[in-house]
Amino acid sequence: MTLSELLPALHELPRAEKLRAIQLLAADVAREEGDEVMASEGSYPIWSPYDAFEGAATLMRVLDEEHAA
Amino acid sequence: MTTPPPGRFDYIEADPSLGPASALPYAPIALQFGGREIRVSALVDSGATLNVLPYDVGLQLGAVWERQTVPVRLGGNIADSEARAIVVLGRIGRFAPVRLAFAWTRSNRVPVILGQTNFFMEFDIRFCRSQLFFEIKPREKLGG
Numbered sequence: 001m002t003l004s005e006l007l008p009a010l011h012e013l014p015r016a017e018k019l020r021a022i023q024l025l026a027a028d029v030a031r032e033e034g035d036e037v038m039a040s041e042g043s044y045p046i047w048s049p050y051d052a053f054e055g056a057a058t059l060m061r062v063l064d065e066e067h068a069a
Numbered sequence: 070m071t072t073p074p075p076g077r078f079d080y081i082e083a084d085p086s087l088g089p090a091s092a093l094p095y096a097p098i099a100l101q102f103g104g105r106e107i108r109v110s111a112l113v114d115s116g117a118t119l120n121v122l123p124y125d126v127g128l129q130l131g132a133v134w135e136r137q138t139v140p141v142r143l144g145g146n147i148a149d150s151e152a153r154a155i156v157v158l159g160r161i162g163r164f165a166p167v168r169l170a171f172a173w174t175r176s177n178r179v180p181v182i183l184g185q186t187n188f189f190m191e192f193d194i195r196f197c198r199s200q201l202f203f204e205i206k207p208r209e210k211l212g213g
Binding site: 056 | 116118119139143146147148154156172178182185186
């Protein structure tokens with residue numbers, strides 16, 4: 001299918017779907033170029049307990065106590 | 070005393086449809102507790118202040134929640150989950166087992182996390198994200 005065949009159908013899309021098509025195509029192009037892209041609707045959980053310093057100190061104390069026992 | 074060569078591990082793609090964008094440094098590790106051993110894939114996370122053990126993995130090790138009495142405060146997006154300290158033996162590849170202290174959390178929304186306390190205190194890690202691998206080796210003992 002050629003672009004000229006697709007264009008009429010694309011023009012008929014509602015605004016939200018036009019935007020979605022733009023995002024998908026941009027992601028496709030970036031991926032083909034080797035970029036590591038974040039998909040616009042992807043889920044990227046971050047689990048890291050990045051500020052659990054008190055907890056880390058507790059674990060160190062438990063290790064020390066177990067080692068001494 | 071010679072230092073063993075580092076163990077080399079590939080990044081794992083969490084979502085093949087996203088390719089390298091979803092690649093994370095997961096390392097295979099054997100955990101031992103109370104005579105029981107299980108093998109898990111653990112996220113090597115330099116941004117985590119501590120090691121984290123999901124609830125079900127602790128149960129698989131035979132741990133009993135009520136017997137672990139030292140509370141641990143977590144942070145990040147699992148800060149709302151109750152956690153207790155547990156010490157297990159961890160073995161990576163052919164390296165000697167080391168004692169690892171984990172925050173055993175009531176949550177199963179997390180992977181096994183190997184963080185600064187005390188995984189990064191026991192092992193030296195080199196991340197080569199651009200080449201999708203990382204290396205782990207035991208820390209070098211000071212003073213020989």
